[in-house]
Amino acid sequence: MKKLKLRGYVLPTLYCLITIAVFVGVIFLGRSINLKDKDYKYGTGILDSDIETVIGEENTVSNTISSPIDEGSASISVHYYQKEDDAARQQTSLIYYESTYLPNTGILYASDNEFDVKATFDGKVVDILNDEFFGKCLVIEHSVNLRTYYYGLDNINFKKGDNVANGEVLGTSKNNEILNNKKTFLLEVYYNNELLNPEEFIGTKITDYKVD
Numbered sequence: 001m002k003k004l005k006l007r008g009y010v011l012p013t014l015y016c017l018i019t020i021a022v023f024v025g026v027i028f029l030g031r032s033i034n035l036k037d038k039d040y041k042y043g044t045g046i047l048d049s050d051i052e053t054v055i056g057e058e059n060t061v062s063n064t065i066s067s068p069i070d071e072g073s074a075s076i077s078v079h080y081y082q083k084e085d086d087a088a089r090q091q092t093s094l095i096y097y098e099s100t101y102l103p104n105t106g107i108l109y110a111s112d113n114e115f116d117v118k119a120t121f122d123g124k125v126v127d128i129l130n131d132e133f134f135g136k137c138l139v140i141e142h143s144v145n146l147r148t149y150y151y152g153l154d155n156i157n158f159k160k161g162d163n164v165a166n167g168e169v170l171g172t173s174k175n176n177e178i179l180n181n182k183k184t185f186l187l188e189v190y191y192n193n194e195l196l197n198p199e200e201f202i203g204t205k206i207t208d209y210k211v212d
Contacts, residue, residue: 062166063205063206063207064203064204064205064206065120065121065201065202065203065204065205065206066118066119066120066121066166066167066202067118067120067202067203068109068117068118068119068120068150068185068187068202069109069115069116069117069118069185070115070116070118073111073113073115073116074109074110074111074115074173074183074185075109075110075111076107076108076109076110076199077108077109077110077179077182077184078092078093078094078095078104078107078108079092079093079104079107079199080093080104080105080106080107080197080198080199081093081094081103081104081105082197095108095179097133097178104186105188105195106149106151106186106187106188106189106195106198107186107187107197107198107199108179108184108185108186109173109184109185109186109187110179110182110183110184111173111182111183112182112183113183114154114172114173114183115172115173115183115185116169116171116172116173117150117153117169117170117171117172117173117185118167118168118169118170119140119148119164119165119166119167119168119170120148120166120187120201120202121140121142121148121166121206122142122163122164122165122166123140123141123142123148123163123164124140124141124161124162124163124164125138125139125140125158125159125160125161125162125163125164126139126140126141126147126160127139127160128156128159128160131151131152133151133178134151134152134174134176134184134186135151135152135153135154135174136151136152136153136154136156136171136174137149137150137151137152137153138150138153138156138158138170138171140164142206142209143209143211144211145191145192145193145209145211146189146190146191146209147189147190148187148188148189148190149186149187149188149189149190150170150171150185150186150187151185151186151187151188152173152174152176152184152185152186153170153171153172153173153174153185154171154172154173154174154175155171155172156170156171157169157170157171158170173185189201191209
């Protein structure tokens with residue numbers, strides 16, 4: 001039998017076709033890898049964005065001075081007394097005691113029903129006093145120059161030296177015979193040993209109160 005003999009141009013042609021096929025395959029594979037890599041980075045970017053947003057929101061909340069009561073559980077009975085207020089406003093800022101009108105040094109909350117009293121911000125219980133007018137008073141130090149006083153507490157949940165977190169229930173309001181047997185609680189705020197209006201204090205940022 002005669003042996004088949006390939007023509008001279010066949011092998012070079014096959015080599016070229018194989019080379020082209022490999023080259024095209026490499027291009028498509030590279031594009032596929034790049035696309036997956038882009039998709040991965042895009043997904044990671046969205047995740048990073050969500051994480052930053054959530055952390056930012058948590059920081060905002062944790063830095064805010066909170067209300068000492070739940071909304072609707074009590075109302076302000078006597079406002080903080082300020083000399084610059086007009087006569088009408090000052091009348092709502094006086095406490096009547098033993099035939100005398102006393103300027104209120106904080107804000108007095110009152111309700112017919114018992115209500116929870118909460119910490120306005122993180123801090124440490126540095127004292128528990130006994131006031132002749134309101135009864136037990138819990139003192140929380142938030143920094144060396146910022147303290148809040150919670151007068152008229154019953155069922156106190158903390159003792160001197162305890163750490164307290166923002167919003168934790170300190171105790172409950174106490175019945176006050178002097179104030180028409182209402183359940184009452186008084187909040188005072190001292191910054192650099194001076195009284196602040198608690199109504200203006202609530203809702204501010206702890207970073208507004210610099211440590212001297």
